[in-house]
Amino acid sequence: MPQISPFIIFFASIITSNMILSNFLGMCSYLSVSSEYKTATGLGMAVTLVLVLTTVINWAVYEYVIVPLEIEYLQYIIFIMVIAALVQILEMGMDRYMPDLHAKLGIFLPLITVNCAILGVTLFMVIRHYGFFQSLMFSLGSGLGWWLAINMLAAIREKLKNAKLPPGISGAALSFIITGIMAMAFIGFSGIFTIQ
Amino acid sequence: MDFSVILRTVGSLALISGALSIIISVAEKVLNNYGTCELDINQGQKKLSVQGGSSLLSTLAAEKIFIPSACGGKATCGLCKVQVLEGAGPLLPTEEPYISQQEREEHMRLSCQIKVKGNMRLMIPEELFNIREYICRVESITDMTYDIKLLRMKLPEGETVTFKAGQFMQFYTKPYGKVKEEVFRAYSISSKASEHDHIELLIRLVPGGICTTYVHTVLQEADQVRLSGPYGDFYLRGDCEELIMIAGGSGLAPIRSLVYDVIEKGLPHKMRFFFGANTVRDLYYMEEFAQIERDYPQFKFIPCVARPEPQDNWTGETGFVTVALENQVDSGDGKEAYLCGSPGMLDACIKILKDKGFTDQTIFYDKF
Numbered sequence: 001m002p003q004i005s006p007f008i009i010f011f012a013s014i015i016t017s018n019m020i021l022s023n024f025l026g027m028c029s030y031l032s033v034s035s036e037y038k039t040a041t042g043l044g045m046a047v048t049l050v051l052v053l054t055t056v057i058n059w060a061v062y063e064y065v066i067v068p069l070e071i072e073y074l075q076y077i078i079f080i081m082v083i084a085a086l087v088q089i090l091e092m093g094m095d096r097y098m099p100d101l102h103a104k105l106g107i108f109l110p111l112i113t114v115n116c117a118i119l120g121v122t123l124f125m126v127i128r129h130y131g132f133f134q135s136l137m138f139s140l141g142s143g144l145g146w147w148l149a150i151n152m153l154a155a156i157r158e159k160l161k162n163a164k165l166p167p168g169i170s171g172a173a174l175s176f177i178i179t180g181i182m183a184m185a186f187i188g189f190s191g192i193f194t195i196q
Numbered sequence: 197m198d199f200s201v202i203l204r205t206v207g208s209l210a211l212i213s214g215a216l217s218i219i220i221s222v223a224e225k226v227l228n229n230y231g232t233c234e235l236d237i238n239q240g241q242k243k244l245s246v247q248g249g250s251s252l253l254s255t256l257a258a259e260k261i262f263i264p265s266a267c268g269g270k271a272t273c274g275l276c277k278v279q280v281l282e283g284a285g286p287l288l289p290t291e292e293p294y295i296s297q298q299e300r301e302e303h304m305r306l307s308c309q310i311k312v313k314g315n316m317r318l319m320i321p322e323e324l325f326n327i328r329e330y331i332c333r334v335e336s337i338t339d340m341t342y343d344i345k346l347l348r349m350k351l352p353e354g355e356t357v358t359f360k361a362g363q364f365m366q367f368y369t370k371p372y373g374k375v376k377e378e379v380f381r382a383y384s385i386s387s388k389a390s391e392h393d394h395i396e397l398l399i400r401l402v403p404g405g406i407c408t409t410y411v412h413t414v415l416q417e418a419d420q421v422r423l424s425g426p427y428g429d430f431y432l433r434g435d436c437e438e439l440i441m442i443a444g445g446s447g448l449a450p451i452r453s454l455v456y457d458v459i460e461k462g463l464p465h466k467m468r469f470f471f472g473a474n475t476v477r478d479l480y481y482m483e484e485f486a487q488i489e490r491d492y493p494q495f496k497f498i499p500c501v502a503r504p505e506p507q508d509n510w511t512g513e514t515g516f517v518t519v520a521l522e523n524q525v526d527s528g529d530g531k532e533a534y535l536c537g538s539p540g541m542l543d544a545c546i547k548i549l550k551d552k553g554f555t556d557q558t559i560f561y562d563k564f
């Protein structure tokens with residue numbers, strides 16, 4: 001276990017090691033669900049929630065199942081199965097106990113199962129040998145960082161809706177350009193903390 | 197590779213996926229069990245005790261209350277609207293595109309999207325209780341054109357159906373060939389509304405279509421088929437002097453029923469029926485409509501062929517229906533329009549009608 005404070009990990013994963021802006025993970029839903037600020041917020045919230053839950057559970061699965069059984073070579077399959085199962089149960093539970101939240105996030109949950117940021121955080125956690133508390137803060141930070149990035153993109157895209165753009169640049173091209181500029185801006189933070 | 201490694205790999209994968217599936221099924225049993233729920237329909241007129249956990253649409257169908265639906269619950273048709281006064285929870289993102297602001301205030305919901313999770317109070321229009329299921333016997337299958345078949349079905353002895361001319365039925369297929377599931381599709385009734393013991397449908401083959409392939413290649417005379425209905429708000433309003441009717445292909449079905457309805461009820465409306473076809477081969481029921489035209493001067497039949505061949509000796513209107521419409525209908529005053537056919541044709545015709553002064557209140561249509 002590396003000797004980094006979980007709080008450093010938390011802030012680093014939001015700012016200097018942002019899942020989208022420096023790791024480019026979870027791009028598909030980031031690009032496709034960012035045309036409206038409101039829905040982007042819903043997705044960001046759902047990703048954060050699922051990230052924290054899956055990372056914590058995958059940490060336990062790794063420490064107490066995968067390592068003792070010496071089946072590290074199966075970790076990808078197992079992590080994916082755990083994520084898929086957890087999202088299903090989460091959806092049913094939310095539908096039951098938090099219908100308001102389910103109404104907002106319900107349609108995003110199945111989409112998140114295949115979001116690579118989710119698997120990415122779990123795999124980083126394994127590669128970097130994080131302990132429990134470190135993993136928890138890492139997943140929370142990564143989720144919030146993802147949320148921040150998608151909200152920024154959505155806000156910018158909403159502002160640009162009425163802008164006069166050169167033909168051919170609107171849509172996906174524009175999103176990539178904005179993301180690139182945001183990523184460059186985030187480079188400015190590098191050096192504050194490092195975890196990678 | 198070591199045999200024990202293979203064994204451990206397979207064993208641990210099996211164990212983990214087994215454990216996960218057990219957890220999911222237990223969660224489903226616990227979380228998705230909403231117990232018995234009470235449904236109050238039309239202010240206490242009907243009370244049902246149902247098992248919660250499924251969509252309102254399928255829960256009602258299990259209680260023999262059939263809400264119209266053309267997409268089978270995928271939230272793409274918007275037909276399954278029901279007024280839910282209590283117990284539906286917040287509007288879901290999947291419903292939003294189909295529920296207008298006014299409908300929101302009236303608590304309209306897509307019944308295929310909302311789940312029965314507790315007691316609910318609903319309002320269901322009286323005529324939907326009229327919707328029933330019928331197990332009919334196929335009396336005859338007739339080729340009307342190379343791709344349209346007329347399906348005539350007899351209701352079970354002693355049973356009758358009451359529908360408004362123009363409405364449609366849902367037709368259920370049985371599994372066949374590679375299709376492992378029952379599907380259902382909407383088909384307009386082409387027979388007379390006065391005929392209560394038979395139902396006729398006109399079914400055009402859609403290449404690769406599940407239901408139409410079933411009807412065209414699998415279904416035989418004397419087979420049993422399941423129908424439910426009648427559904428739909430495509431029927432005569434009659435608040436005018438003249439009815440402009442427009443159909444293409446199998447869209448002729450509900451129009452045929454409408455024309456007979458006006459005649460049999462002795463209504464005073466003048467009628468003009470524009471029937472669009474691509475080629476002369478696509479025309480059918482020509483003799484029958486010509487005969488009606490001779491017997492009832494209030495009715496005019498205007499078949500339009502877009503691309504007649506020289507050897508057809510076609511003497512009627514040439515070109516798309518839109519051309520005939522443009523030339524022959526002067527204004528929307530005192531008229532109502534009834535359209536049925538493909539979305540492309542309908543959109544083109546509706547545009548012309550609106551330019552002539554027809555409005556959303558005087559244009560009625562079913563898009564196939």
Ligand SMILES: Cc1cc2nc3c(=O)[nH]c(=O)nc-3n(C[C@H](O)[C@H](O)[C@H](O)COP(=O)(O)OP(=O)(O)OC[C@H]3O[C@@H](n4cnc5c(N)ncnc54)[C@H](O)[C@@H]3O)c2cc1C
Nearest residue numbers: 381382383384398399400402404405406407408446449564
């Ligand atoms: C209110 C209403 C009334 C209708 N009345 C009639 C009627 O009287 N007679 C009649 O023949 N049909 C009618 N239809 C259309 C009918 O319900 C089916 O959609 C159609 O017969 C195709 O069913 P399928 O199962 O064979 O095709 P599917 O298996 O559903 O579709 C196969 C493929 O064909 C495409 N496809 C589906 N429908 C069409 C279409 N209409 N044109 C072109 N491509 C299509 C699909 O996108 C798909 O790729 C009506 C539809 C509605 C909504």
Ligand code: FES
Nearest residue numbers: 265269271274308
């Ligand atoms: S059944 Fe089609 S939208 Fe509900």
